[in-house]
Amino acid sequence: MKIFLDTANIKEIKDAVDIGIIDGVTTNPSLIAKEQGCDFREVIKEICGIVNGPVSAEVIALDCENMVKEGRELAKLSDHVVVKIPFTRDGVKATSILAADEINVNVTLVFSPNQALLAAKAGAAYISPFAGRLDDIGHDGLEVVQQCQDIVSAYDYEAEIIAASIRSTTHVLDCALMGIDIATVPYGVLMQMFKHPLTDIGIEKFLSDWKKTQG
Ligand code: E4P
Numbered sequence: 001m002k003i004f005l006d007t008a009n010i011k012e013i014k015d016a017v018d019i020g021i022i023d024g025v026t027t028n029p030s031l032i033a034k035e036q037g038c039d040f041r042e043v044i045k046e047i048c049g050i051v052n053g054p055v056s057a058e059v060i061a062l063d064c065e066n067m068v069k070e071g072r073e074l075a076k077l078s079d080h081v082v083v084k085i086p087f088t089r090d091g092v093k094a095t096s097i098l099a100a101d102e103i104n105v106n107v108t109l110v111f112s113p114n115q116a117l118l119a120a121k122a123g124a125a126y127i128s129p130f131a132g133r134l135d136d137i138g139h140d141g142l143e144v145v146q147q148c149q150d151i152v153s154a155y156d157y158e159a160e161i162i163a164a165s166i167r168s169t170t171h172v173l174d175c176a177l178m179g180i181d182i183a184t185v186p187y188g189v190l191m192q193m194f195k196h197p198l199t200d201i202g203i204e205k206f207l208s209d210w211k212k213t214q215g
Contacts, residue, residue, distance in 0.1 A: 099123030
């Protein structure tokens, strides 16, 4: 499974990329807003210079014409840019137009497998069902992610599924076991994936035993 980092924070991105485990980055307007005082396009360009993989940058327009215009501008920033477009009728239409121009689109704010089917048919390169936000309203978010993956896999659509709105290491593990293409993971969750108390105890024991051999 590919792991994307779900952040616009340069420090977090540099740190995770340095470890050698990050396949891409996803941002959204809320994540960009957290990085106060930063110019959106400059941040995206900087991220693209750090990550050797796809970097999602979201359009703000809601009508097809302006989504396409914004998408084309974003795509010019770097070959790594994937234009992120919210799932609406206009968004799906804009996806078809951009995909025909060979611009990679990540259709976001997907909450049902039928939405994923339409996004796949429009030629999306990535489709992002939101697990955590579905869980928040009492649905089974990962079940929807699995259904989206099943549809894309069954018909060999070009799209890869990105499990988004990931809230825990259990979410990541379940995605990996379910065979989901990609999980986009917040930095905090990624750091938790490193931790196991038995690893820490094991290191302590190895070191203390080693010290005994040194007299
Ligand atoms: C990813 O592309 C989404 O922007 C992100 O995962 C949303 O996560 P949230 O529901 O925690 O805001």
